[in-house]
Amino acid sequence: MSRSVKKDTLLKVAESLFYEHGFRGVGLKQIINEANVATMTLYNHFSSKENLIEEVLKQREERYWSYLDAHVEMESDSPFILAAEAHGRFLKEESYKGCMFLRAIEDYGEMDNNIEKIARGHKQKLLEYFQQLAHRKGKNNEKDLANQFTLLLEGTTSMTPLIGAEKATEYSIAMARTLVQHTS
Amino acid sequence: MSRSVKKDTLLKVAESLFYEHGFRGVGLKQIINEANVATMTLYNHFSSKENLIEEVLKQREERYWSYLDAHVEMESDSPFILAAEAHGRFLKEESYKGCMFLRAIEDYGEMDNNIEKIARGHKQKLLEYFQQLAHRKGKNNEKDLANQFTLLLEGTTSMTPLIGAEKATEYSIAMARTLVQHTS
DNA sequence: CTTAAAGTAGAAAGATCGTTCTATATAACT
DNA sequence: AGTTATATAGAACGATCTTTCTACTTTAAG
Structure with missing residues (x-):
């Protein structure tokens, strides 16, 4: 698999939430929850x-x-x-x-x-x-x-x-x- | 005095900071500092x-x-x-x-x-x-x-x-x- | 079947947030 | 002079934030 499905989910969920509530209005916890992903999965794909x-x-x-x-x-x-x-x-x-x-x-x-x-x-x-x-x-x-x-x-x-x-x-x-x- | 000068300063500073960095990007501490005002002065003029x-x-x-x-x-x-x-x-x-x-x-x-x-x-x-x-x-x-x-x-x-x-x-x-x- | 990679849950650290509290000081007005 | 309103500094609270850590489990390819 050239690209992780989890990473794609994270990007999709993050974009949607960021767009709706603003970058500063959305915490990583929210993104992680809605993407059904563990904290470290996010930090393995994105440095911050x-x-x-x-x-x-x-x-x-x-x-x-x-x-x-x-x-x-x-x-x-x-x-x-x-x-x-x-x-x-x-x-x-x-x-x-x-x-x-x-x-x-x-x-x-x-x-x-x-x-x-x-x-x-x-x-x-x-x-x-x-x-x-x-x-x-x-x-x-x-x-x-x-x-x-x-x-x-x-x-x-x-x-x-x-x-x-x-x-x-x-x-x-x-x-x-x-x-x-x-x-x- | 019909209106506190401190309140006006707070409004002015707050508008400037909120406009420059966004509502969520500015903390009350920053506003208080730049307005040279105590925490309770803010809360006496604004409920939140x-x-x-x-x-x-x-x-x-x-x-x-x-x-x-x-x-x-x-x-x-x-x-x-x-x-x-x-x-x-x-x-x-x-x-x-x-x-x-x-x-x-x-x-x-x-x-x-x-x-x-x-x-x-x-x-x-x-x-x-x-x-x-x-x-x-x-x-x-x-x-x-x-x-x-x-x-x-x-x-x-x-x-x-x-x-x-x-x-x-x-x-x-x-x-x-x-x-x-x-x-x- | 084995092994390495990728994902898991959740705690923890350290910072910052909004808000409240205490205790003190200053100024204006009767 | 005394009262009242307004200001002060700064500690404290609980919540939430980003990031890191640990230890366990699943997945997938050789």
Whole structure:
């Protein structure tokens, strides 16, 4: 077996609990109980709580990208709309409490740890991805467009706890359409 | 003296620390130390940590509204742009780590406490405020417009930790202009 | 079948948390 | 001057946190 099933369970349970109650709001005991695992099993797979959080973030990031990769045709004539739809799908299926990466930056920022680096890295990659999209569409102001579109997606995520993922996504797609049409 | 200076110091210090490190990331000891106050002084003014958080949120909400009230002329022909500018001013002067109210909802949500109620109440009031703005502008789809504009502001707040308040506000105003022009 | 790896339960250490308590000091007001 | 409200420092409580430890059991591959 290339990878322990216990480790996978731990990651899954940890991500769910961390997302629902925050990193600092969940103790390892809770994770261990819900994963039906012994304390030392956790510490055999992860060197510390911080390390567990790091791997949870990496796992979530991978899954986020799989949503984008699956739905965004880069050569399409509306890749931004496709990205907004993919983002909405992710929210609908896995998010209802805002962005876990922003939360990691807020909770562990400016402390020189890997947690913040991973979270910021994800956002950076996202921005660059959208810059590519803008570039392929022949837009000259790639950075501005990428930033604006990211702002739209972050707004969508933030709105899910308030109005739900479906409506938030609806709005962001409507706005994205308007913006793509009327932006140089 | 209508209100203790110690209480004000506590609220100020608590808001700053809670905002920077999260509610669960800050202990009362830290707040007490930085406020140069005795333990019992805190407990004489606030019945618990939860209660302190509640009052911090109320204080912050008041200050947020004072930004809107000061800069938004409801009768103006572009109240939404003014609101976006006021929001940007608040971010620039008091925020660099996302929205404290969303964070409160995330951290204490679904636990039936006052913290969540206050935070959700603030967001609800904001939505209704923007609905009024849309109504005065003679828009028929008030709710949609208010939701979309709120999404824009939330996106702006979320982006501040990534690109700073100035740029984020710039983008949101640019987008707001485009949207106001091209939305029924 | 054996052996090494992986998992088990649970206690324990050491730190920190929110909260309460005690006992004292300061300041303002009648 | 005396009373009252507000502040003080710091010990103490019980709970919980992360991490480590011990000693036992299961699992899986050679």
